[in-house]
Amino acid sequence: xxxxERLLDLVQILRRHRRPVSGRTLADEIGVSIRTLYRDIAxxxxxxxxxxxxxxxGYVLKPGFMLPPLMFTDEEIEAIVLGSRWVAKQPDERLxxxxxxxxxxxxxxxxxxxxxxxxxxxxxxGPRSENAEAIDxxxxxxxxxxxxxxxxxxxxxxxxxxxxxxxxxxxxxxxKVRVMVAWCEMRQDFRHFRTDRMxxxxxxxxxxxxxRQAMLKEWRAGLDASG
Amino acid sequence: xxxxERLLDLVQILRRHRRPVSGRTLADEIGVSIRTLYRDIAxxxxxxxxxxxxxxxGYVLKPGFMLPPLMFTDEEIEAIVLGSRWVAKQPDERLxxxxxxxxxxxxxxxxxxxxxxxxxxxxxxGPRSENAEAIDxxxxxxxxxxxxxxxxxxxxxxxxxxxxxxxxxxxxxxxKVRVMVAWCEMRQDFRHFRTDRMxxxxxxxxxxxxxRQAMLKEWRAGLDASG
DNA sequence: GACCCGCTGTCAGATTCTGGCAGCAGCAAA
DNA sequence: TTTGCTGCTGCCAGAATCTGACAGCGGGTC
Numbered sequence: 001x002x003x004x005e006r007l008l009d010l011v012q013i014l015r016r017h018r019r020p021v022s023g024r025t026l027a028d029e030i031g032v033s034i035r036t037l038y039r040d041i042a043x044x045x046x047x048x049x050x051x052x053x054x055x056x057x058g059y060v061l062k063p064g065f066m067l068p069p070l071m072f073t074d075e076e077i078e079a080i081v082l083g084s085r086w087v088a089k090q091p092d093e094r095l096x097x098x099x100x101x102x103x104x105x106x107x108x109x110x111x112x113x114x115x116x117x118x119x120x121x122x123x124x125x126g127p128r129s130e131n132a133e134a135i136d137x138x139x140x141x142x143x144x145x146x147x148x149x150x151x152x153x154x155x156x157x158x159x160x161x162x163x164x165x166x167x168x169x170x171x172x173x174x175x176k177v178r179v180m181v182a183w184c185e186m187r188q189d190f191r192h193f194r195t196d197r198m199x200x201x202x203x204x205x206x207x208x209x210x211x212r213q214a215m216l217k218e219w220r221a222g223l224d225a226s227g
Numbered sequence: 228x229x230x231x232e233r234l235l236d237l238v239q240i241l242r243r244h245r246r247p248v249s250g251r252t253l254a255d256e257i258g259v260s261i262r263t264l265y266r267d268i269a270x271x272x273x274x275x276x277x278x279x280x281x282x283x284x285g286y287v288l289k290p291g292f293m294l295p296p297l298m299f300t301d302e303e304i305e306a307i308v309l310g311s312r313w314v315a316k317q318p319d320e321r322l323x324x325x326x327x328x329x330x331x332x333x334x335x336x337x338x339x340x341x342x343x344x345x346x347x348x349x350x351x352x353g354p355r356s357e358n359a360e361a362i363d364x365x366x367x368x369x370x371x372x373x374x375x376x377x378x379x380x381x382x383x384x385x386x387x388x389x390x391x392x393x394x395x396x397x398x399x400x401x402x403k404v405r406v407m408v409a410w411c412e413m414r415q416d417f418r419h420f421r422t423d424r425m426x427x428x429x430x431x432x433x434x435x436x437x438x439r440q441a442m443l444k445e446w447r448a449g450l451d452a453s454g
Numbered sequence: 455g456a457c458c459c460g461c462t463g464t465c466a467g468a469t470t471c472t473g474g475c476a477g478c479a480g481c482a483a484a
Numbered sequence: 485t486t487t488g489c490t491g492c493t494g495c496c497a498g499a500a501t502c503t504g505a506c507a508g509c510g511g512g513t514c
Contacts, residue, residue: 056481064300073291079326083310099306122399172349
């Protein structure tokens with residue numbers, strides 16, 4: 001195994017362990033001496049990987065992912081950049097900021113001529129949606145990732161309010177509004193919730209008893225059957 | 228200079244030369260023996276770089292770009308994927324196909340757990356725009372890249388038709404319609420052309436006398452002043 | 455035929471990588 | 485405080501890899 005491959009492997013292994021891992025463990029897992037492991041970690045940090053080491057504990061990788069070298073055509077790069085620009089203008093502030101950061105990282109490594117080409121693809125968006133949500137979508141995304149229940153108040157189209165406890169498993173982007181898809185404990189069925197009608201969001205921390213993937217699949221199957 | 232850096236450099240140098248370049252030239256430019264260059268080329272090809280070599284001519288790199296290893300946070304990856312999905316659903320077939328290809332490349336290297344996270348971000352789009360253009364946007368994009376004049380027929384909002392010769396320098400995505408921004412020889416001013424109202428597109432092959440970047444800048448300045 | 459060029463094999467020397475050892479510093483539990 | 489675990493660095497010799505030079509093949513062009 002070449003060194004560069006090993007470095008990518010190392011990042012992957014670090015991703016899997018959420019708790020701090022000792023260098024000894026990592027070294028064994030890759031099949032390399034601990035001295036070499038320290039060198040590898042240093043190299044990765046030098047390349048911008050957010051790895052943190054603390055004496056007495058071990059190494060932790062901040063949530064993230066290292067993309068290996070990839071070959072893209074001009075048009076593929078253009079598509080990625082255009083898409084990211086679109087996301088950067090969406091009202092979902094968290095994702096928009098992430099898109100901006102990602103664009104900066106990509107632009108930093110693009111050759112000049114390609115960057116100029118991209119300037120010729122302008123993205124004009126209409127006025128921002130007035131349906132800004134009062135809740136933090138980051139909490140929703142985290143709950144989906146961790147498969148944990150969410151509590152909140154919901155105001156439906158008629159203005160009637162209700163308190164919900166749901167099992168969220170997807171976040172959909174529908175034209176101008178964002179919609180959380182979840183299993184609603186009250187209705188005992190799948191429900192869509194417009195995020196701009198939600199309030200009082202509470203991350204319960206309680207795991208729900210099903211797998212996100214399975215629910216997503218089931219929900220999609222239901223969509224196909226009815227529509 | 229480490230080997231991996233040199234490989235990236237090699238791709239960049241190949242990008243700059245549009246004509247075939249001999250291995251000898253490349254080797255000199257990087258400061259390495261020709262034997263090593265052949266090895267480097269072989270390595271790059273093994274990594275998927277579309278480099279073609281022909282005896283008696285030299286090497287050519289198909290239009291494209293090799294992205295070096297990059298570190299992204301989960302949310303940045305999510306933003307990129309969401310944006311690419313959006314592009315993939317746009318009516319611009321060429322870009323949509325490119326977005327799909329790019330997504331496939333990215334998905335191929337993502338760890339499983341991250342790929343699952345991304346499934347939870349669904350993109351629901353409304354019905355496709357009915358404003359599909361009758362022209363090939365690829366020709367427009369190429370003309371912009373090469374800074375060459377374009378001829379076409381245009382039907383304005385009132386239905387009046389006219390023949391135009393323009394200097395295109397940007398392609399804008401505005402909600403559901405795509406707009407080509409260009410200097411119009413007839414009006415002697417900047418004009419926007421909805422691509423779905425264009426027909427009879429002709430790539431003249433004639434270069435226009437200004438730099439794309441300068442026109443883009445001037446056009447933007449005009450926008451700011453009037454709006 | 456005489457080039458030019460891509461491409462491969464071989465091999466010795468240069469370069470880099472690796473593992474083991476020693477040692478320092480920070481932290482936590484005993 | 486002491487003990488133990490861990491991150492981190494310097495050093496050095498052996499292993500692994502990379503590199504350059506040479507030779508040779510096949511396919512094109514002049």
